[in-house]
Every structure is written in C-alpha cells, then in structure tokens.
C-alpha cells in the first residue's frame with residue numbers, strides 16, 4: 001500500500017519490518033558529488049540504537065548502514081541511494097501471542113482491521129525499527145545542509161512529568177536522556193527506574209532547535225515549512241503533538257504580546273519559532289514534540305482476540321520504557337530531511 005514515501009525533491013521511501021531481514025531507505029533526488037561513506041552514519045545510528053543502556057530496549061543491534069547503490073568512489077552519483085540496515089538480534093518468540101491478541105495502545109488492532117494479514121512480529125512495519133532508516137536518510141540530508149551551516153539539535157525537555165529547568169546543550173549530548181539540565185536528568189533516571197519496577201512506561205517532550213537556517217525555505221500554501229515539519233514529526237510513532245515556537249501557548253496571549261517586533265538587526269524575540277507565513281524567517285527554528293509512553297508494558301491489560309472475544313494480555317519481550325531518548329535522533333533526522341527537501345526546492349527556483 002502507498003504511504004511509505006516522503007518529500008518532493010529529496011524524496012525517500014523506507015521499507016522493511018522489525019523482524020524481517022532488515023530495514024532500509026531509497027533516497028531519490030540527492031544531488032551528485034555529496035561525500036558519503038558507511039562511517040558517516042556511525043554516530044547518528046549509535047544515538048538511536050537499541051541496547052545502548054538500561055533505559056532502552058535490550059535488543060542489541062549493531063545498526064551498520066550498508067550503501068547498496070547511488071554512491072561511487074565515495075561520492076553520490078545523483079542516482080537513487082539505497083541504504084540497508086540488517087536485523088541481526090531478532091527474537092520473535094515473545095510476539096507469538098500477538099498472532100491472536102492486540103496490544104492496547106499499539107497498531108496491532110488497526111493493522112488487522114485494515115489489512116487482515118500483517119507481520120506483527122516486533123511491531124512489523126509500524127515498529128520503531130523503521131526509524132533506523134529515517135536516521136540513515138537524515139545523515140544524507142545533513143550532508144546536503146552542511147555547507148550552508150544549518151545545524152539541527154534535539155533534546156529531552158520533559159520525561160514522566162519532570163521538566164528541564166535549564167538548557168545546557170553540551171550536557172544534553174553527554175547524558176543518556178539527552179536532557180539539557182543535570183538536576184532534571186537525575187530525577188528522570190529515578191522516574192524511569194520506578195516505571196521499570198512498576199512494569200510501566202513514560203512519555204515526555206522533546207525540543208528541536210535549528211540554527212543557521214536561511215530565510216526563505218517553505219512554499220505556499222500546502223507545503224508550508226511548518227506544515228511539512230509537523231507532518232514529518234507526527235509521522236514518527238508515539239508522537240501525539242507538535243508545536244512550532246510558542247505553539248499552544250500563543251493561544252493564551254494577545255497579539256501585542258505574541259508578535260515578534262522587527263528591528264533593522266532582526267527580530268526582538270522568537271515566539272514565531274523561526275517561521276512566518278510558512279516560510280523560514282532566518283531566526284532559530286524551534287519545534288516541540290509531545291511523545292506518549294510506549295504502549296508495550298508488562299502489566300496485565302484488557303484486550304480482545306481477532307474474533308473480538310475479551311482477553312487478558314501480559315507482555316514479555318524487549319521494550320523501551322519510554323520512546324525518549326531514542327526518539328531524539330529520529331526527530332533531528334526528520335527535521336533535516338524536511339529542510340534538505342525545501343533547500344533543494346528553493347535552489348531550483350533560482
């Protein structure tokens with residue numbers, strides 16, 4: 001079925017399932033002569049990788065990116081780039097129960113209603129494993145943006161109701177939660193330990209900041225930059241809300257409080273989040289994503305089987321306790337992908 005492709009000029013199609021041979025992405029529209037080697041993917045893939053620490057699923061995947069096409073002698077050729085990440089540490093046994101029972105909060109029920117037949121092992125196509133392909137595509141997008149000095153960084157500003165009170169971006173890179181506040185990071189660790197003890201899970205909020213983005217990215221009217229960013233971010237599993245700039249808060253303010261006054265030296269503040277009229281204004285782009293707690297929990301839950309009969313489900317298997325922090329690199333990748341697409345689109349206009 002359609003729906004696996006994204007972007008206009010920088011266009012990607014992801015493929016694969018959590019417990020199949022692997023996941024991957026075909027990127028069409030990458031310009032030629034972009035330097036690319038398997039090493040370029042190592043850092044970002046490691047940041048998303050499962051099995052990194054005690055917070056995330058113990059499924060241990062190496063997540064090595066194989067370049068199958070579109071690169072010759074270390075440079076992109078302008079032809080489709082295929083990136084493949086093999087599944088190695090697959091254990092489908094705990095998922096056998098999902099042949100019959102639907103996990104509350106997950107996509108099992110809706111995939112069954114829609115397709116009647118689907119690969120439910122490890123969440124199949126709707127598994128977070130698919131996001132490995134997005135992170136790989138995000139590396140290529142980052143390479144396109146690099147010469148313009150565009151930098152994208154995401155971090156966790158809330159987890160299990162605990163909010164970061166300060167923003168230290170260097171510290172955010174150093175701790176397993178990508179939390180920019182050392183005190184909040186400690187509290188988050190305790191909250192996650194408690195959730196694990198209770199066989200429960202936690203949600204949170206991540207913030208993305210883009211620096212160095214020039215004014216002028218975004219198209220009228222359906223392909224506004226904020227509209228495309230919202231779609232890109234909402235397409236990540238577990239994301240339930242997206243805010244640009246002041247977001248929902250803007251609704252509680254007067255125009256005089258919410259407008260960002262313009263001076264010859266730029267904007268006096270940035271409640272717009274760097275986008276006006278769907279076009280980047282040259283200021284920092286600021287986006288927040290609300291992330292729900294992972295649906296797979298070890299507590300007994302009410303559900304039904306494929307015939308609609310009531311049942312109880314108690315899951316075993318390997319799950320994250322929260323989609324944060326693994327979602328942080330995925331957010332960065334999706335934002336880079338949208339910006340690279342709009343950058344290439346605006347270049348073809350000139």
Ligand SMILES: Cc1cc2nc3c(=O)[nH]c(=O)nc-3n(C[C@H](O)[C@H](O)[C@H](O)COP(=O)(O)O)c2cc1C
Nearest residue numbers: 106107126128237238294295296319320323326327
């Ligand atoms: C990085 C990441 C990791 C995730 N880890 C898990 C997990 O271990 N267990 C789980 O049930 N859901 C996990 N999810 C969430 C599910 O993929 C998601 O809730 C599911 O596909 C249903 O989609 P929806 O929540 O958008 O409705 C994760 C999502 C992301 C983005």
